[in-house]
Amino acid sequence: MKDRSIIHLDMDAFFASVEQLDNPEYRGKPVIVGGTPEGRGVVSAASYEARKFGVFSAMSAARARQLCPGGIFVRGNMDRYVEVSHQIGSIFDSFTPLVEPLSLDEAFLDVTGCLKLFGDAETIARKIKDQILEETGLVASVGISHNKFLAKLASDMDKPDGFVVIPKGKEKEILAGLPVGRLWGVGKKCDAVLAGAGVKTVANLLAYSPTALEILIGTERAAHLRALAVGQDDRPVIPDTSAKSIGNEVTFAEDISDSDELKHVIANLADKVAWRLRRSDLQCKTITLKARFADFTTNTRAKSLPEPTDSTVEIRDVAWDLFDTKLKRGGRSIRLVGVAVSGFSDQAIQGNLFQDKDKEEDKKIDRVMDKLAEKYGRGTLKRGR
Ligand SMILES: [Mg+2]
Numbered sequence: 201m202k203d204r205s206i207i208h209l210d211m212d213a214f215f216a217s218v219e220q221l222d223n224p225e226y227r228g229k230p231v232i233v234g235g236t237p238e239g240r241g242v243v244s245a246a247s248y249e250a251r252k253f254g255v256f257s258a259m260s261a262a263r264a265r266q267l268c269p270g271g272i273f274v275r276g277n278m279d280r281y282v283e284v285s286h287q288i289g290s291i292f293d294s295f296t297p298l299v300e301p302l303s304l305d306e307a308f309l310d311v312t313g314c315l316k317l318f319g320d321a322e323t324i325a326r327k328i329k330d331q332i333l334e335e336t337g338l339v340a341s342v343g344i345s346h347n348k349f350l351a352k353l354a355s356d357m358d359k360p361d362g363f364v365v366i367p368k369g370k371e372k373e374i375l376a377g378l379p380v381g382r383l384w385g386v387g388k389k390c391d392a393v394l395a396g397a398g399v400k401t402v403a404n405l406l407a408y409s410p411t412a413l414e415i416l417i418g419t420e421r422a423a424h425l426r427a428l429a430v431g432q433d434d435r436p437v438i439p440d441t442s443a444k445s446i447g448n449e450v451t452f453a454e455d456i457s458d459s460d461e462l463k464h465v466i467a468n469l470a471d472k473v474a475w476r477l478r479r480s481d482l483q484c485k486t487i488t489l490k491a492r493f494a495d496f497t498t499n500t501r502a503k504s505l506p507e508p509t510d511s512t513v514e515i516r517d518v519a520w521d522l523f524d525t526k527l528k529r530g531g532r533s534i535r536l537v538g539v540a541v542s543g544f545s546d547q548a549i550q551g552n553l554f555q556d557k558d559k560e561e562d563k564k565i566d567r568v569m570d571k572l573a574e575k576y577g578r579g580t581l582k583r584g585r
Contacts, residue, residue, distance in 0.1 A: 203368070205321035206437065207309040208343040208351035209328065211288070212360035214305035215245035218284055219274055221337050230271040235261020244276060248360055281305075284336055290448055291331050294472060295324055297480045300437045308348050310437035317573060322365060329363065335451065345371070349384050349433035371431030376403040383428045390417060402429045439480075446480075447488070448472045449538025455494045457533035463520055469539040470516035477541060478570060483508035485543035487515055489522040491529065492536035501526040508545045512569070513562045515541060 211217065215233040220226045226247075232255055234244030239262035246255040246264070253268035264271065285304040292299045295318060298310035311324050318324045325342045332340050341362035343354025350371055354364040366374055380399055381391045397416055399405050405413070406429050413422040427433070448469045456462055466489070477484060488502040501522045509515065519539050 203346050204312045206345060206348055206351040207311055207325045208355040209307055209340045210355045211305035212339045212341055213245055213247050215276055215281055216247035217338050218281055226272055230268050232264050232271045232273050233276040235264060235273050239265045287336055288332055291328060294448055297476055298437045298439050301440055308437045347433040348435050349428055350431055375431055378402050380405050383425055405429050445540045445542035446473055446476050447538055447540025449536060451536045455533035455535045465537055466519050466523060467516050470519050471512045473539050473541055474510055474512040474515045477510040482544045483510045484541035487518040488540040489519050490538040491527055491534050493532045494535055499527055511562045512566055
């Protein structure tokens with residue numbers, strides 16, 4: 201199998217960190233999300249300050265209160281966490297279509313195919329980590345390796361604010377000393393059975409007779425664990441294909457009111473979105489423009505096309521038209537703008553034989569631009585307006 205470059209990103213104490221971000225008075229303090237101060241409910245996240253008291257997620261709030269009586273207990277705001285999660289997801293998506301979310305705050309990215317475009321896996325991961333901090337104010341821990349198991353292991357090795365690479369050749373050394381429970385798929389029961397046989401570390405597992413191991417935990421599981429124990433894991437990164445839309449948005453450091461400047465930004469967003477469509481072999485029928493004004497009200501305007509498209513120019517033109525004629529901004533300045541597409545169809549089932557000439561020309565340009573971007577990086581060349 202060809203070597204892959206896998207990044208695992210995991211937000212540090214996600215829910216609690218969002219609370220600390222939104223409520224500056226919580227910063228540096230033990231924040232416990234998910235319980236009431238009266239001690240009802242279950243902890244769904246604890247800030248690092250609370251973890252020092254021994255408070256962890258899935259613990260009863262009553263127990264958390266015993267351990268950390270001075271803790272700030274908040275019910276939590278799932279809508280807000282989902283919103284931030286989407287923001288982070290759109291950063292991932294701007295680097296690769298191969299993103300597999302594991303939860304609101306964790307995802308695998310396969311960046312093997314984008315190395316030419318954005319640099320090596322470490323450079324890409326650093327960019328993503330920096331961009332997350334810049335755009336959301338939150339800290340992610342990063343793990344990088346040549347498969348999912350090792351990447352996830354790596355992201356957990358130096359939390360919080362971790363950035364760990366497990367290079368090929370180093371995995372056995374790193375794995376050997378780990379408790380066997382760290383191997384993916386070893387639950388409490390399996391862990392207990394192995395411990396009963398004296399198999400406590402990964403090194404113990406490898407030293408154990410393969411036949412005896414099969415008898416102990418079954419042939420399949422034994423083979424699976426022996427592979428992981430030497431750092432082998434062939435599971436692919438499976439993108440979330442249930443995605444119903446693809447979009448990119450930017451929040452400006454300072455609100456913008458100049459129409460030309462805004463349209464320039466919209467053109468770049470359309471280009472990113474169209475590129476993601478082409479990379480995923482998808483075409484869209486609906487284009488949506490979103491704008492959040494300085495007063496925080498948000499307008500969303502959409503238009504559907506008669507034929508599906510993946511063309512940068514077509515998507516840009518519709519987005520511009522929505523901006524010019526439908527947005528009703530009335531001179532208000534804008535703090536966030538986004539372009540999204542939906543109503544997908546596969547390229548394969550789309551068979552329009554009579555494309556008009558301009559469209560054919562646009563398609564050619566898109567293909568050339570994509571090729572150039574692969575060679576020289578995206579954004580080095582801009583098409584004319
Ligand atoms: Mg996390």
